[in-house]
Amino acid sequence: MSLLQYALWFRDNAIDRVQRVLLGILKAGPIPHHVAFIMDGNRRYARDKGVQVIQGHTDGFVALRRILGICSALDIKVVSVYAFSIDNFKRPQDEVDGLMNLAEKSLLELCSYGGVLAEHGVRLNTLGRTQLFPPAVQEALAKAKELTKNNNRAVLNMCMPYSSRDEITTAVEETVHDALVEGRIEPITEKDIEDRLLTAKVKTAPLDILIRTSGVKRLSDYLLWQCTENTQIHFIDTYWPDIGLFDLLPIILDYQRKVWSQ
Amino acid sequence: MVIRLVLWVIHLFYSFFLAILSIRSRYFRSTPRPLTATRNKSPSHLAIVLVSQDPDLRISDAREAFLRCTESAIACCRAAGITRLSVYDRRGILLESFNVISERLEKCLPPTQDQPFLAEAVFPLTPPLSDDSDVSDGCRYKGKSSIKTIHAGGTADRLRKLGRNRPRIQHHRTHGHSSETFTLHLVSRDTGKPTIAAVTDSLFRRAASGLRRNAVPVARDAELFKISVSDLQDILEVGDRGYGPPDLMIVHNVTVPKRQSAPLQLSSFPPWQVRLTEIHYNGFSGLRDRWMSAKLRTRAETWIMLSELDFRRALDEYSNAEFRLGK
Numbered sequence: 001m002s003l004l005q006y007a008l009w010f011r012d013n014a015i016d017r018v019q020r021v022l023l024g025i026l027k028a029g030p031i032p033h034h035v036a037f038i039m040d041g042n043r044r045y046a047r048d049k050g051v052q053v054i055q056g057h058t059d060g061f062v063a064l065r066r067i068l069g070i071c072s073a074l075d076i077k078v079v080s081v082y083a084f085s086i087d088n089f090k091r092p093q094d095e096v097d098g099l100m101n102l103a104e105k106s107l108l109e110l111c112s113y114g115g116v117l118a119e120h121g122v123r124l125n126t127l128g129r130t131q132l133f134p135p136a137v138q139e140a141l142a143k144a145k146e147l148t149k150n151n152n153r154a155v156l157n158m159c160m161p162y163s164s165r166d167e168i169t170t171a172v173e174e175t176v177h178d179a180l181v182e183g184r185i186e187p188i189t190e191k192d193i194e195d196r197l198l199t200a201k202v203k204t205a206p207l208d209i210l211i212r213t214s215g216v217k218r219l220s221d222y223l224l225w226q227c228t229e230n231t232q233i234h235f236i237d238t239y240w241p242d243i244g245l246f247d248l249l250p251i252i253l254d255y256q257r258k259v260w261s262q
Numbered sequence: 263m264v265i266r267l268v269l270w271v272i273h274l275f276y277s278f279f280l281a282i283l284s285i286r287s288r289y290f291r292s293t294p295r296p297l298t299a300t301r302n303k304s305p306s307h308l309a310i311v312l313v314s315q316d317p318d319l320r321i322s323d324a325r326e327a328f329l330r331c332t333e334s335a336i337a338c339c340r341a342a343g344i345t346r347l348s349v350y351d352r353r354g355i356l357l358e359s360f361n362v363i364s365e366r367l368e369k370c371l372p373p374t375q376d377q378p379f380l381a382e383a384v385f386p387l388t389p390p391l392s393d394d395s396d397v398s399d400g401c402r403y404k405g406k407s408s409i410k411t412i413h414a415g416g417t418a419d420r421l422r423k424l425g426r427n428r429p430r431i432q433h434h435r436t437h438g439h440s441s442e443t444f445t446l447h448l449v450s451r452d453t454g455k456p457t458i459a460a461v462t463d464s465l466f467r468r469a470a471s472g473l474r475r476n477a478v479p480v481a482r483d484a485e486l487f488k489i490s491v492s493d494l495q496d497i498l499e500v501g502d503r504g505y506g507p508p509d510l511m512i513v514h515n516v517t518v519p520k521r522q523s524a525p526l527q528l529s530s531f532p533p534w535q536v537r538l539t540e541i542h543y544n545g546f547s548g549l550r551d552r553w554m555s556a557k558l559r560t561r562a563e564t565w566i567m568l569s570e571l572d573f574r575r576a577l578d579e580y581s582n583a584e585f586r587l588g589k
């Protein structure tokens with residue numbers, strides 16, 4: 001091994017050890033149950049690096065694996081990610097096709113033996129209108145869910161293709177349908193709608209923290225019903241493929257401060 | 263025990279770091295452009311979300327502070343040429359002060375020819391009548407008002423046209439006090455999830471009435487009711503009874519947060535309307551505010567007024583924001 005290679009190995013090792021120690025220390029305080037991510041910035045990251053857009057998405061998948069590892073080490077029980085919006089189908093066809101191929105490959109990699117979900121005992125849920133995906137992706141999703149159905153340490157909700165307004169509208173529709181079938185007398189309440197949201201159907205804990213990367217300060221139709229009450233919302237400048245523990249550190253510390261002050 | 267101590271030390275360093283950020287945020291940021299400056303884009307609808315971190319907040323104490331923040335926001339909007347403003351507080355304190363706000367707004371806006379002022383309480387939404395319905399009154403909800411709207415200035419014709427769809431983003435070429443109608447919405451939590459529940463209830467009762475009238479058998483696996491996203495959007499957003507989404511939201515802490523930096527929370531703002539809203543928030547409380555709060559022994563006695571500087575900063579951020587809409 002050359003001196004440079006040894007220096008890089010030593011640096012990576014040192015960073016890895018520091019991160020593990022830090023994660024162990026953070027766990028001594030309150031940890032959120034449910035954290036959601038809007039994984040934004042893959043294309044701008046690719047543009048800045050001078051690589052193809054699909055490389056940005058591929059590096060974004062690597063970042064997802066990294067964040068899942070961190071969340072698992074912190075014992076965060078539920079992670080939700082905005083993997084693909086219904087509006088994303090409006091993107092150029094070659095980009096959409098590339099994303100579908102990446103989704104098919106990545107899902108199987110995530111869920112296979114030795115993959116990150118198996119390693120950390122994470123069960124996969126998909127929230128969204130999966131019937132809009134090509135058959136190959138739907139098959140990969142079904143297989144991935146089957147492979148992880150017995151995992152019980154944590155849950156990963158992949159929202160794809162998803163939009164919050166679609167979720168709320170479907171919940172309204174189902175609420176009216178069920179009320180008609182039951183011949184309901186008493187008025188419909190917020191709870192009736194909330195119980196029919198996609199997150200409720202997979203019995204997900206209330207959302208504690210929502211993080212959007214890339215500096216954009218909008219919710220973009222993600223978990224709107226779930227995040228407007230007691231959720232801490234963080235907009236960070238880091239592009240999604242670059243996200244790491246030191247981006248999450250102030251967010252976890254803020255959460256702990258909030259819990260201690262209540 | 264040792265690990266907890268180390269965690270405590272990390273929090274101590276973090277507090278120190280936040281104090282530095284707070285000072286930088288207050289004294290070393292670049293000066294935002296004036297209210298009347300030309301910007302790439304300006305919001306046509308701005309929302310101010312007034313948040314208090316104080317769980318023991320007394321409504322009587324908060325009312326005057328909220329009213330002053332509202333007046334400040336109106337003045338800034340008028341100067342910047344923004345013609346639609348929502349002011350939100352979770353508990354509806356401003357809704358209860360509707361008459362006071364109407365009087366104060368009337369004093370600061372110029373009179374017009376026929377109807378200088380139109381202040382109305384808008385009841386929660388009723389779904390539009392279907393084409394083949396013979397129910398003339400629909401299923402009206404007779405409960406508490408969830409949003410109150412004041413239209414001021416402009417002409418009677420312009421007032422009648424209000425509520426139709428408008429472009430989301432205006433490109434301003436002239437500024438200063440506008441002769442256009444100024445619309446102020448007073449909004450509370452009830453405008454959000456409770457309204458969606460009330461609309462759902464109306465839809466259910468209308469559908470049930472239709473099924474009974476047409477003697478349609480009710481089966482669990484039958485498709486008894488359908489509604490699209492655009493239909494629900496029309497009910498919730500469009501027309502005189504709708505509440506359209508703000509382009510830009512400024513979340514403002516009116517009381518000093520317990521910590522130097524309070525993370526952003528939306529305080530139960532209507533979820534449907536916040537889909538594409540640009541959110542501006544400065545969670546840092548100034549050292550002077552915190553010192554004053556400590557001196558007065560109660561945070562509720564130190565109100566943080568919405569400043570023109572915050573307003574200008576929010577407009578600058580909005581003008582630089584990119585809207586890709588999923589593409």
